[in-house]
Amino acid sequence: MNTDLRDAILRAVDEGFDEQIAYTQKLVSFASQRGEEFTIQDFIYDDYAARGFKMDRFEMSEAELTNHEGGAPFAAGHSCAPIVVGIHHPKEEKRRSLILQHHLDVVPVGPEDMWEYSPYGGEIVGDRMYGRGAGDMKAGAGANVYALEALKRIGLQPASTVYLQSVVEEESTGNGALQTFLRGYTADAALIPEPEENKLARACSGVLWFEVEVRGIPVHVRQMGEGANAIDAAYRVIGALREIEAKWNAEKDQHRGFEDEPKPINMNIGIIKGGDWGSSVPAWCRFQARISIYPGQKAQDKLREITDHISNFARGDRFLGQNPPRVTQNGFNAEGYYLEPGSEAENTLARAHEVAFGAKLESFTTPAYLDARVYALYNRIPTLCYGPVSRNVHGFDEYVSLESLRSVTKTMALFIADWCGTEAI
Amino acid sequence: MNTDLRDAILRAVDEGFDEQIAYTQKLVSFASQRGEEFTIQDFIYDDYAARGFKMDRFEMSEAELTNHEGGAPFAAGHSCAPIVVGIHHPKEEKRRSLILQHHLDVVPVGPEDMWEYSPYGGEIVGDRMYGRGAGDMKAGAGANVYALEALKRIGLQPASTVYLQSVVEEESTGNGALQTFLRGYTADAALIPEPEENKLARACSGVLWFEVEVRGIPVHVRQMGEGANAIDAAYRVIGALREIEAKWNAEKDQHRGFEDEPKPINMNIGIIKGGDWGSSVPAWCRFQARISIYPGQKAQDKLREITDHISNFARGDRFLGQNPPRVTQNGFNAEGYYLEPGSEAENTLARAHEVAFGAKLESFTTPAYLDARVYALYNRIPTLCYGPVSRNVHGFDEYVSLESLRSVTKTMALFIADWCGTEAI
Numbered sequence: 001m002n003t004d005l006r007d008a009i010l011r012a013v014d015e016g017f018d019e020q021i022a023y024t025q026k027l028v029s030f031a032s033q034r035g036e037e038f039t040i041q042d043f044i045y046d047d048y049a050a051r052g053f054k055m056d057r058f059e060m061s062e063a064e065l066t067n068h069e070g071g072a073p074f075a076a077g078h079s080c081a082p083i084v085v086g087i088h089h090p091k092e093e094k095r096r097s098l099i100l101q102h103h104l105d106v107v108p109v110g111p112e113d114m115w116e117y118s119p120y121g122g123e124i125v126g127d128r129m130y131g132r133g134a135g136d137m138k139a140g141a142g143a144n145v146y147a148l149e150a151l152k153r154i155g156l157q158p159a160s161t162v163y164l165q166s167v168v169e170e171e172s173t174g175n176g177a178l179q180t181f182l183r184g185y186t187a188d189a190a191l192i193p194e195p196e197e198n199k200l201a202r203a204c205s206g207v208l209w210f211e212v213e214v215r216g217i218p219v220h221v222r223q224m225g226e227g228a229n230a231i232d233a234a235y236r237v238i239g240a241l242r243e244i245e246a247k248w249n250a251e252k253d254q255h256r257g258f259e260d261e262p263k264p265i266n267m268n269i270g271i272i273k274g275g276d277w278g279s280s281v282p283a284w285c286r287f288q289a290r291i292s293i294y295p296g297q298k299a300q301d302k303l304r305e306i307t308d309h310i311s312n313f314a315r316g317d318r319f320l321g322q323n324p325p326r327v328t329q330n331g332f333n334a335e336g337y338y339l340e341p342g343s344e345a346e347n348t349l350a351r352a353h354e355v356a357f358g359a360k361l362e363s364f365t366t367p368a369y370l371d372a373r374v375y376a377l378y379n380r381i382p383t384l385c386y387g388p389v390s391r392n393v394h395g396f397d398e399y400v401s402l403e404s405l406r407s408v409t410k411t412m413a414l415f416i417a418d419w420c421g422t423e424a425i
Numbered sequence: 426m427n428t429d430l431r432d433a434i435l436r437a438v439d440e441g442f443d444e445q446i447a448y449t450q451k452l453v454s455f456a457s458q459r460g461e462e463f464t465i466q467d468f469i470y471d472d473y474a475a476r477g478f479k480m481d482r483f484e485m486s487e488a489e490l491t492n493h494e495g496g497a498p499f500a501a502g503h504s505c506a507p508i509v510v511g512i513h514h515p516k517e518e519k520r521r522s523l524i525l526q527h528h529l530d531v532v533p534v535g536p537e538d539m540w541e542y543s544p545y546g547g548e549i550v551g552d553r554m555y556g557r558g559a560g561d562m563k564a565g566a567g568a569n570v571y572a573l574e575a576l577k578r579i580g581l582q583p584a585s586t587v588y589l590q591s592v593v594e595e596e597s598t599g600n601g602a603l604q605t606f607l608r609g610y611t612a613d614a615a616l617i618p619e620p621e622e623n624k625l626a627r628a629c630s631g632v633l634w635f636e637v638e639v640r641g642i643p644v645h646v647r648q649m650g651e652g653a654n655a656i657d658a659a660y661r662v663i664g665a666l667r668e669i670e671a672k673w674n675a676e677k678d679q680h681r682g683f684e685d686e687p688k689p690i691n692m693n694i695g696i697i698k699g700g701d702w703g704s705s706v707p708a709w710c711r712f713q714a715r716i717s718i719y720p721g722q723k724a725q726d727k728l729r730e731i732t733d734h735i736s737n738f739a740r741g742d743r744f745l746g747q748n749p750p751r752v753t754q755n756g757f758n759a760e761g762y763y764l765e766p767g768s769e770a771e772n773t774l775a776r777a778h779e780v781a782f783g784a785k786l787e788s789f790t791t792p793a794y795l796d797a798r799v800y801a802l803y804n805r806i807p808t809l810c811y812g813p814v815s816r817n818v819h820g821f822d823e824y825v826s827l828e829s830l831r832s833v834t835k836t837m838a839l840f841i842a843d844w845c846g847t848e849a850i
Contacts, residue, residue: 108701110708114640171704209703215539217820231694231712235660269656270703276533278634278695278713278756279596279794280819283535287656288703331703369704394705395642 001418006355009417012150013410020149020409021129021402024142025122028131032104037081037168040104044141044166045084051145053086053164060169060179068182070299070378072173072209075330079105079168083176085185086164088148094159095421096188099381100148100412101177102141103170103371106133107394114396128399135390139400140193141166143387147412151422159421163187170371172209172331177371181378189345189419190375190383193412195390198404200349202363203257203338204370204385205264205292208303209331212237212310213286214274216323228319231274234285237325240313241267241289244306248293255294257338257365264367267291288330292367295336303329334369337376337383345382345419352414353386356407386411426843431780434842437575438835445571445834446554446827450547452563453556457529462506462593465529469566469591470509476570478511478589485594485604493607495724495803497598497634500755504530504593508601510610511589513573519584520846521613524806525573525837526602527566528595528796531558532819539821553824560815564825565618566591568812572837576847584846588612595796597634597756602796606803614770614844615800615808618837620815623829625774627788628682628763629795629810630689630717633728634756637662637735638711639699641748653744656699659710662750665738666692666714669731673718680719682763682790689792692716713755717792720761728754759794762801762808770807770844777839778811781832786811811836 030040041057049055059082065071109119109132117123117130124130129139144164151157163185167176194201214237216228245267258264267289274285293302307327314320339346341363353361366385375383389404455465466482474480484507490496534544534557542548542555549555554564569589576582588610592601619626639662641653670692683689692714699710718727732752739745764771766788778786791810800808814829 107705110701110705111640114708171702207704215536229694231697235663238660268704268706269654269700270705270707271700272656272707272710273698275694275696275713276535277596277819278715279632279693280532280535280695281693282695282697283539283821285697288700290703394702396708 005417006414008154009150009413010410012153013406013413016146016149016153017406020142020146023145024129024139027104027138027141028122028134029120031120032106032133033108034077034105034172035079037079037105041081041084041166041168044104048084048086048164053088056085056087057082058179058183060175064182065175065178068178070178070334070374072175072331072333073329078173081168083168083179084166085180088158088162090157090159090161090423092159092423093161094423096419097161098416098420099163099165099185099187099190099375100144101165101167101190101192101371102137102144103167103176104138104141105168105171106136107171110396116397127402129402130397130399132398135195135398135400136393137194137387139405140195140387143193143405143409143412147409147416150413151417152425155425156422157425158416159423161187162420167371174332174334174369174371174374177374181374186379187381189381190372190379191412191415192372192383192385193387193408194370194385195393195400196385196387197389198357198408199386200346200361200363201339201366201370201372201385203295203365204336204372205294205367206297206299206334206336206373207332207369208291208293208299209329210303210306211286211288211328211330213284213326214320214323215284216319217283228323230282230285233319234274234287236317236320237310237313238269238287240310244309245291258294261365261367265292266367293336295338297335299333299335332369334373335377337373339376339383343382345384348418349384349386349411349415352411352418355414356410430842431839433579434575434838435835437578438831438838441571441574441578442831445567448570449554449564449567452529452566453547453559454545456545457531457558458533459502459530459597460504462504462530466506466509466591466593469529473509473511473589478513481510481512482507483604483608485600489607490600490603493603495603495759495799497600497756497758498754503598506593508593508604509591510605513583513587515582515584515586515848517584517848518586519848521844522586523841523845524588524590524610524612524615524800525569526590526592526615526617526796527562527569528592528601529563529566530593530596531561532596535821541822552827554827555822555824557823560620560823560825561818562619562812564830565620565812568618568830568834568837572834572841575838576842577850580850581847582850583841584848586612587845592796599757599759599794599796599799602799606799611804612806614806615797615804616837616840617795617797617808617810618812618833619795619810620818620825621810621812622814623782623833624811625771625786625788626764626791626795626797626810628720628790629761629797630719630792631722631724631759631761631798632757632794633716633718633724634713634754635728635731636711636713636753636755638709638751639748640709641744642708653748655707655710658744659697659699659712661742661745662735662738663694663712665735669734670716683719686790686792690717691792718761720763722760724758724760757794759798760802762798764801764808768807770809773843774809774811774836774840777836777843780839781835
């Protein structure tokens, strides 16, 4: 890329950055927890249409998704919000097509009194923009738009097809991203600006979600020996699951990209509910678990390993033997992936990053779910998960670094110009 | 008591028993969980008035109750339903006055699909009447009325004042019973027909209710080491509480009436709730605990022992040391009692029981809360907790034995005639 074009792109990102910040704040202002994403997706639809994209909007199909090996069950709470795709066609297809993707669902805010800043306020203090989803990943969603706007500002547009995909269900199933694949969308590469600390995700784990329910005969607490406390029993099942977690962590040396992670496999008990009355021995307890798996492992194989282990444990337990816990998969059924180094897409991103940051692009392993798995595993295209610095993602006072976002947007604009080529509008 | 009167009373109970069963079913048909007892207490008010009692109805006073050493805090969910007292004055006070008490609040039914019978149906199958509260203690509430009705059926009434007390909050605080004391009610003895297996409660434990809340900084599960899982932390606190439970159980030899109980002190974790999202490390977890204490121990002393133990444990825990658990007393603040054997009231009950059952009256220790503690500890009167056979109290398909109820009602009618004397209506 010639120096003039490069400098013009960098300047254009700077010139549009105030507008980009305001746009990101607008996105943060939508409460878009699971099932609530209708208004933000409608905003996106109208916004992209106004920016000149051709628009496609479609539903997630339970039949199609649950027939696919990477699809997750439609449990209670599954979003019905649409998936939105904005399509840019160049005057002439000159180089390589690209998918720019983001998700706009966010996780719950938790007890609001534990926030110093308003969860949907998008408040800016110094370099930080605060809010649920500010990092994960509304800043990235804004960057997808404003990387393209930077080119427009200097009279250019990509010289190849670009798909701007706005999805939901990233935080619970990954069904939104998978539906774009099932709809037939593909390209020569995909870029997803998740909050990745200005780095490239080299590998990400798969994730399983499941609920465990324990039920048993309750009694008055004075006869506690006769009854069985479902809350105590649930805790014993959690203990058995910790054995699985330890076993899988002990296998990390066999998994490329995970050898140096201190604890690549995390099992999280994210929600627990049980019992109805202080002086009644609880008859029921349910908990929601999330566990990661290594790339290359099949989600259903690992789920079976979990259910078998719970069954074996339960058989040896005086209470659980009579009341076997019920395990229900109620979300992620996702494999992980490993991004082979050396692709032309990665090399292009690395060059752009070096210009924007004046430093080499680093890569790292993330023991989290990424929608990137859909493009890596099923589209089988180079998939670049790369995005800004953030903190407290899924926590309180989540924020994104604005200077990081500015530089990441520069990388993205340069990457698009290089990967797709440019043409005059 | 002469044989003719005795036989007439026994016959009168039999003759009224179908009506008594229908009345008990009517009581069971009221869903009267905590806070819902308005309609059943209004039914009682109208019913007692129609039966000729002078009526008193009053509120539980938060100020009065929380100033009393046996009063429990008014936590969320505390009932506002009134306390109802029906008063019988004889033409001439000849013998000894009596309090007949029952509570009409019931505990939650739990998941309804775990019931074979309808929780509020009062269905009768053979000897059993099923329903939430059938045993605990709507059968007793009916017996209080129909023991007196048996006398009326043969033209008699007690020759002393009788207070028929219908209270609430027995399952959570005992504040209803305590309010009758604070209102000034007292008598020469009290009888409470709780479901006690045709036996007399010799001793009952005190009970404490408290909630423990753990909060901590949550993070995305990929950074689990940085955050702290409040659900895991809550289970560690439960472990520390089990140490208290074991310590107190080891002291049972020092407590009259509890030496032979296999496990006199039960700590029950009755409710647990925590977390908002499967893939977020939970920031909060709350659980509701209930623990018993021995008679003679002060509730506040034992609560302090618990909070001190939790504090000490927390100080040594990497996460809890930074995020001390909050302990809130949110119910029972009750001492237990020991009924001194040999009172005239007990002897009178024993004679009546022997007539009704043809067997000696047995006594036993119950490691549960009983409203009887109010009359034993504060009124300082002989308090007889004695009532029918039941099963699955606080559980599913709770039922009361009707033949047991019939005989218990006979005991009660004989007891009243003997204790209070009789006069022609």
